[in-house]
Amino acid sequence: MSVQNLSMVITRPGGPEVFQPLTSTLPEPGAGEVRLRVLAAGVSYGDVMMRLGNVPGSPKQPYAPGYDVVGEVEALGTGVSTVQVGVRVAAIGARGGYTTFLNVKATDLVPVPDGLDPLVAGAAVLNYVTAYQLLHRAVRVSAGQSVLVQAAAGGVGTALLDLGREAGLTLYGTASAGKLDLVRRFGATALDYRTQDVPARVKELSGGGVSAAFDGVGGASFSKSYAALAAGGRLVVYGFGPAASRGGRGALATSFLRVMLFNLRPDGRKVGFHFVDTARHQDWVREDLGKVFALLAAGNIQPLVAARLPLRSAAEAHRMLEAGEVRGKLVLIPG
Known part of the structure; x- marks a missing residue:
């Protein structure tokens, strides 16, 4: 049966104030899908x-953002036999995660090990898979x-550390x-x-530069990361974050061009891009998230939950991110 669903949706490009609650009816999961109660x-x-309108190809408004969720399986669509009702799972690429219920493809799910706090698991999903793939x-x-690691106190930064x-590694x-x-704690x-x-x-500290640098800040930060590399080192860009949010699509284009020009220098250092590609490499995503969860269950890593906010506080979560107040990963708790 269908369920009543609360989502926090973006109604137009703009500041955090553009978020509005939307109640709608979520249909039964389709063939090959499951319905999650988002935890x-x-x-x-x-x-x-995306909220600022700086990402080409964003969904038609109004829409709920949110790319990574942990939830409990509540219903199965036809043809689903890989998961059971009642189990906890995680998904990356599940568009519309700022919601209480969500229909997702069963093939995108990764089991959450028994005993893990779903909020801590939620803090590990996207950030730690991103960091794992970068490394x-x-x-x-x-x-x-x-x-x-640039912006080392943020969500992906702490995951990289x-x-x-x-x-x-020497960090x-x-x-x-x-x-x-x-x-330092990391x-x-x-x-x-x-x-x-x-x-x-x-x-000075490394004796000539680092083997790799990871940068999701954008702008002048890329030049500093590149300059810190040793001969033969590699800079990996995984986002344009604060620089693009402040400067819009113009800053995004400038940052991209800056990166491309680095590769024309004949100094042996290389620059590349990386992002979690759920369209072409969902197999990598499932494999890498499984490895992250194994490390988490064994106590080898400790994801940092910056804050646990109710779903209706999505605007506050975005304000905190833009103000640079976040240490670790922000998690919304639907209720």
Whole structure:
């Protein structure tokens, strides 16, 4: 049977105030789908950029953002035999996660290990898969290598530090002064990006530069990440975050062009892009999320939940992200 569903939807491009609650009827899951009762919905900077209208191809308004969820299976569509009603699962690529119920494809689901807090699991889904792929697919790091993580106190930043520490890497992380202690807690050398010459300090401490740098900030941050690389090092861009949200599509285009020009330099350093591609590599997503959950269940990683906010506080969650107040991952709790 169908259910009454509450979603927080974006009604037009703009600030957090454009969020409005929308109650609608969610139909029965279709063939190959399941209905989830959402227990935790992740909030990411990509959601902010979609709300601002800076992402080409965003859904038609009104729509609910939200790309990653943890939920409990409530109903099965026809042909579904891989999951059972009552089990907890996670999904990446489940558009519309800011909601109380959600129909998703059964093939996109990954079981959540028994005993895991769904909110902690929710904090690990998108951020940790992104970080895992950056480390082990985009670069393929090995123990003993050194890496630089920009915006290291954020959601993907703390995930990179957590997984990097587990992989035996030497870590350098940038943050503002008030977040440096958090970066140190994850085992990294903390650098204040506002007051320190980050490339010079990284080269001094590492003995010539890092093997890899990971940057989702955009703008001038890309140049600093590139400058911190050792010969043969690799910069991986996984987003244009704050720079694009402040400067709009023009800043997005400028940041993209900056990255492309780096690859024309004959200095042996390389720059590439990486994002979690659920369209072409859903097999990677399921495999990598399964590995993340195994590490989490074993106690080898500790995702940081920045705040647990009720679903109706989606606007506040976005305000916090844009203000730079978030340490770790924001999670919405539908009710």
